[in-house]
Amino acid sequence: MTKLTQKNVKFQWSDDSEKSFIELKTTLTTTHVLILLKGSDYYVIYCDASRVGLGCVLMQRGKVLAYGSRQLKVHEKNYPTHDLELAAAVFAHMIWRHYLYGVHIDVVTNHKSIQYVFTQKELNLL
Numbered sequence: 001m002t003k004l005t006q007k008n009v010k011f012q013w014s015d016d017s018e019k020s021f022i023e024l025k026t027t028l029t030t031t032h033v034l035i036l037l038k039g040s041d042y043y044v045i046y047c048d049a050s051r052v053g054l055g056c057v058l059m060q061r062g063k064v065l066a067y068g069s070r071q072l073k074v075h076e077k078n079y080p081t082h083d084l085e086l087a088a089a090v091f092a093h094m095i096w097r098h099y100l101y102g103v104h105i106d107v108v109t110n111h112k113s114i115q116y117v118f119t120q121k122e123l124n125l126l
Contacts, residue, residue: 035063042104045092049084056092068095085111
């Protein structure tokens, strides 16, 4: 579908284009498998970072409530791994802060140095 919108490309609607359009329309107009929020129970946030982007999952009672991800900004590509992992946790808290105020939260990450974040004397600003 994106090839049809490029410059200097002749617009031809094919069977593959029709299949892609129907799949896209179905995906956008049907209900997802995510659950609805149930009260103000505690939440679990799974965070991860790579050299390309940040990702996180918000869960409640073992079921997924929401996903979040974004690409790294140009300056963030120079960050060390522990700063990227911390940036993923901060990103998750920023996008879901309206759910998380005043509620117990467990943050799960795969980077060991994050568990010592409160014992570090100096942290980089994100």
